[in-house]
Amino acid sequence: MVAPNSSPRLSAYGVRFSFSPPRGREPFILGNVSLELHPGQVATLLGANGSGKSTLMKLLSGLLTLEESWCEGLVRYQSEELYRLDSRVRARRVTYVGPDFSAEFPVTAFEAVLMGRSLQSRNWFRLSTNEDRDLVREAMEKCQCWDLRHRELHTLSGGERQRVAFARALAQGAKVILLDEALSRMDLHHQAAIGQLMRQLADQSAYTFLLVSHDLNVATEWADSAFVLHEGEIRAQGGLGTVIREDVLNMLYPGADLRVGESPTSGKPKVFFSNSRSV
Amino acid sequence: MRPLRLTSGLSAFVLSTLFWLGSFWVALRVGAVSDADFDLVLQLRLPRVILASAVGMGLSVAGATLQALFTNPLCEPYTLGISSGAALGAVIGSALGYDASYSGLAVPAFVGALLFAGVLSVISRRSTSSQLAVLLAGVMLGLLGSSLVAVWMAVSDAQGIQGALIWLMGSLSRARMEGSILSLFGVITLSLLLWRKWRELDAFLLGEEGALALGVSVQQVRTQMILLTSLLVGLCVSGAGMIGFIGLMIPHFVRRFSGSLHLTLLPLCAIWGATSLNLADSLARTAIAPYELPVGVVTALAGAPFFLSILLKRMGRVEG
Numbered sequence: 032m033v034a035p036n037s038s039p040r041l042s043a044y045g046v047r048f049s050f051s052p053p054r055g056r057e058p059f060i061l062g063n064v065s066l067e068l069h070p071g072q073v074a075t076l077l078g079a080n081g082s083g084k085s086t087l088m089k090l091l092s093g094l095l096t097l098e099e100s101w102c103e104g105l106v107r108y109q110s111e112e113l114y115r116l117d118s119r120v121r122a123r124r125v126t127y128v129g130p131d132f133s134a135e136f137p138v139t140a141f142e143a144v145l146m147g148r149s150l151q152s153r154n155w156f157r158l159s160t161n162e163d164r165d166l167v168r169e170a171m172e173k174c175q176c177w178d179l180r181h182r183e184l185h186t187l188s189g190g191e192r193q194r195v196a197f198a199r200a201l202a203q204g205a206k207v208i209l210l211d212e213a214l215s216r217m218d219l220h221h222q223a224a225i226g227q228l229m230r231q232l233a234d235q236s237a238y239t240f241l242l243v244s245h246d247l248n249v250a251t252e253w254a255d256s257a258f259v260l261h262e263g264e265i266r267a268q269g270g271l272g273t274v275i276r277e278d279v280l281n282m283l284y285p286g287a288d289l290r291v292g293e294s295p296t297s298g299k300p301k302v303f304f305s306n307s308r309s310v
Numbered sequence: 311m312r313p314l315r316l317t318s319g320l321s322a323f324v325l326s327t328l329f330w331l332g333s334f335w336v337a338l339r340v341g342a343v344s345d346a347d348f349d350l351v352l353q354l355r356l357p358r359v360i361l362a363s364a365v366g367m368g369l370s371v372a373g374a375t376l377q378a379l380f381t382n383p384l385c386e387p388y389t390l391g392i393s394s395g396a397a398l399g400a401v402i403g404s405a406l407g408y409d410a411s412y413s414g415l416a417v418p419a420f421v422g423a424l425l426f427a428g429v430l431s432v433i434s435r436r437s438t439s440s441q442l443a444v445l446l447a448g449v450m451l452g453l454l455g456s457s458l459v460a461v462w463m464a465v466s467d468a469q470g471i472q473g474a475l476i477w478l479m480g481s482l483s484r485a486r487m488e489g490s491i492l493s494l495f496g497v498i499t500l501s502l503l504l505w506r507k508w509r510e511l512d513a514f515l516l517g518e519e520g521a522l523a524l525g526v527s528v529q530q531v532r533t534q535m536i537l538l539t540s541l542l543v544g545l546c547v548s549g550a551g552m553i554g555f556i557g558l559m560i561p562h563f564v565r566r567f568s569g570s571l572h573l574t575l576l577p578l579c580a581i582w583g584a585t586s587l588n589l590a591d592s593l594a595r596t597a598i599a600p601y602e603l604p605v606g607v608v609t610a611l612a613g614a615p616f617f618l619s620i621l622l623k624r625m626g627r628v629e630g
Binding site: 139 | 377378381382383435506508510512515520522523524525526528529570571573
């Protein structure tokens with residue numbers, strides 16, 4: 032759960048971003064974004080298509096090349112500026128998992144997860160150690176993909192690849208993991224398994240997750256807080272109960288006519304369509 | 311495919327080296343008249359065999375690197391036009407009075423290769439350009455470079471358009487002992503420098519975003535790699551002209567038994583590149599004896615259909 036007094040682990044202050052220098056009245060992709068992520072927090076980021084979610088996710092994971100775009104404001108990991116960190120150090124603290132995980136050439140699942148360790152290795156010629164292999168095994172077992180280790184990535188299904196990608200992020204050792212539609216192709220069994228794993232890592236080992244999912248009911252099941260991004264600005268944030276409201280959702284997704292209910296088992300807010308064919 | 315363990319990696323390495331030595335023997339023996347004049351043949355042919363090894367090595371290592379760098383299986387120095395930039399540089403260099411013996415021409419060839427590779431990487435950095443667009447741009451750069459070489463040779467060289475053929479189709483006939491040994495050393499050094507970056511090259515296999523998430527400083531590494539491959543291509547082309555498709559075929563062939571990780575891929579590519587260019591050159595010398603085919607013709611005859619087969623396979627994947 033969110034520890035209210037802890038200092039933020041990953042934060043953004045007054046971030047404005049555009050892929051080219053602003054000319055005239057051309058809108059920013061991100062207008063004025065401030066947010067804080069704390070240890071042990073599982074947050075979800077809501078927003079319509081084109082609201083700037085993916086850009087914000089990449090910006091927060093240090094993936095954008097700021098030299099080629101226009102950016103104002105601060106992105107911090109604890110007290111350090113994220114974009115000033117050496118890229119290897121950054122990768123040990125924050126990492127990003129996208130919707131698709133594939134390789135152009137045949138690479139096995141094990142090799143792909145091992146890449147999470149490899150850039151961190153310090154020994155001569157950077158060969159992987161037994162410790163690295165053990166960490167990879169541990170991560171792959173947690174994500175229930177150890178049995179896929181000898182398969183090549185391109186022979187795996189989308190959901191299987193997403194489990195391998197999650198294992199890669201865990202093996203890398205970053206405590207902040209940003210997931211952009213990274214559970215979208217998993218079947219329900221594995222969605223539940225990875226969701227529980229996220230919750231467990233956050234509660235017991237103070238991991239931080241930021242989750243983008245268009246399936247709001249998946250997002251609300253595992254998250255404890257939410258941010259709403261609309262037209263490049265954070266319009267609402269806080270606990271699920273204060274953000275997952277009908278007025279907020281219908282502002283985000285006009286015409287969808289959404290209703291908010293409650294899960295009978297977990298008590299978490301759940302979202303339904305109300306205009307689906309009713310009797 | 312299981313990850314290659316150290317022992318099996320080493321045995322693949324040893325086995326491949328034996329093949330390379332075998333190709334040395336073939337290249338020295340094929341076309342020899344009799345045992346009596348073998349000493350003479352050795353004297354004439356040894357520089358050529360060493361040069362073939364160096365160039366084959368350099369081109370395949372450069373090809374494997376470019377394929378990872380642009381995450382595109384159809385990339386190599388020739389299809390991306392970098393070779394033709396190098397040839398243009400070398401031709402202009404020799405007209406400007408650079409030493410036509412070997413190592414002198416490597417410098418302008420490197421400049422030409424770097425220029426073309428730079429243009430290409432600028433094109434590839436535009437967010438809208440697809441893999442295919444980069445490749446097409448490379449092919450066009452290649453055509454442009456080759457045409458300029460032909461024009462330049464027709465205008466400035468005593469041999470005229472005949473001399474251009476050596477640059478455009480590749481030939482190992484100008485090999486001299488010192489130059490050959492020098493370029494072998496150069497190629498090995500540059501390949502070792504690239505090999506040291508095997509982790510970063512692996513990361514590029516996951517795409518640019520994947521590499522960034524793993525902690526690769528993509529821009530910096532890309533610049534280093536382009537510099538090193540341009541040096542490699544400059545060295546190869548200044549010695550033997552443009553020889554295509556070695557850099558395309560060898561990495562694909564080696565991946566079948568070594569997997570895609572560059573720790574094993576790059577050294578095996580080096581050895582098999584050397585082996586295959588030795589064999590291709592032997593074929594070029596003997597196929598229509600007493601005349602000699604340009605070695606680039608032989609590699610293109612094998613390589614162009616190979617290129618098409620990869621292209622068709624990929625199109626099938628995209629549609630399916």
